Amino acid sequence: MGRVLAACVRKGAAFHHAGMNRIQRTLVEEGFRNGYIKSISSTPTLAAGLNLPPARRVIIRDYLRYSGGEGMRPIPVREYRQMAGRAGRPHLDPYGEAILIAKAEYAVNNLHEEYVEAPDEDVRSRCGEPGVLTAHILSLVATGYARSRDELMTFLEKTLYAYQHTGKKALNRTLDDALAFLINAEMLTDLSGMLHATEYGDLTSRLYIDPRSAEIITTASGKKENSPILPCCSCSA
Numbered sequence: 001m002g003r004v005l006a007a008c009v010r011k012g013a014a015f016h017h018a019g020m021n022r023i024q025r026t027l028v029e030e031g032f033r034n035g036y037i038k039s040i041s042s043t044p045t046l047a048a049g050l051n052l053p054p055a056r057r058v059i060i061r062d063y064l065r066y067s068g069g070e071g072m073r074p075i076p077v078r079e080y081r082q083m084a085g086r087a088g089r090p091h092l093d094p095y096g097e098a099i100l101i102a103k104a105e106y107a108v109n110n111l112h113e114e115y116v117e118a119p120d121e122d123v124r125s126r127c128g129e130p131g132v133l134t135a136h137i138l139s140l141v142a143t144g145y146a147r148s149r150d151e152l153m154t155f156l157e158k159t160l161y162a163y164q165h166t167g168k169k170a171l172n173r174t175l176d177d178a179l180a181f182l183i184n185a186e187m188l189t190d191l192s193g194m195l196h197a198t199e200y201g202d203l204t205s206r207l208y209i210d211p212r213s214a215e216i217i218t219t220a221s222g223k224k225e226n227s228p229i230l231p232c233c234s235c236s237a
Helices: 002-010 022-033 077-084 107-116 130-142 149-156 160-164 168-184 199-206 211-221
Strands: 013-016 039-042 057-060 064-067 071-074 097-100 188-191 194-197
Touching: 002 013, 002 022, 013 022, 057 077, 077 097, 077 107, 097 107, 130 149, 130 168, 130 194, 130 199, 130 211, 149 168, 168 188, 168 211, 194 199, 199 211
Parallel strands: 013 039, 057 097
Antiparallel strands: 064 071, 188 194
């Protein structure tokens, strides 16, 4: 991948995605910032808030994305606007152009209504989803940000999820379910009320793997009993 990237950069182009290592991503970002790279082909990683100068033109090639169990689904309006917003910036660039490519002529009017004219969706917390919450809790403990159930609860009470789902009883139950899963999966240990990440849990967190997916992988591979190391085929770590 590094050789392909170098060949692209020689021509003033580059690509950017989460599978690249940190040095490669940094070089692409700095090259674009300094004007050496004129065009970047990217996954939505560049729309996630990187501090880059505005592009003159943003081309959004695909507005459908695969979703497990559902097939190809339209991306949210918020995501379209986040990507389109890379074109131009007030006080920095007087002009910006965003292009959304329709796959057929009949789709042009629908896309204009569904994305250009449509209001943004409401922002809803996803922490109610078991996989999301367990990943966050594991990360909080593995990084040392929280060392006890009370500290985790204090953190959760300040989140958007708690604001949108009032009721401390429900929040307590959600936290207890997530902790029970992580402890039973041997990703966390509870020693006299103090939570610690195991080697297995720390690795799962560092590789940004959904803890529930990690359990499926290790159980299916038969390595759960003998080793805390996760089989990993494609992640950059």
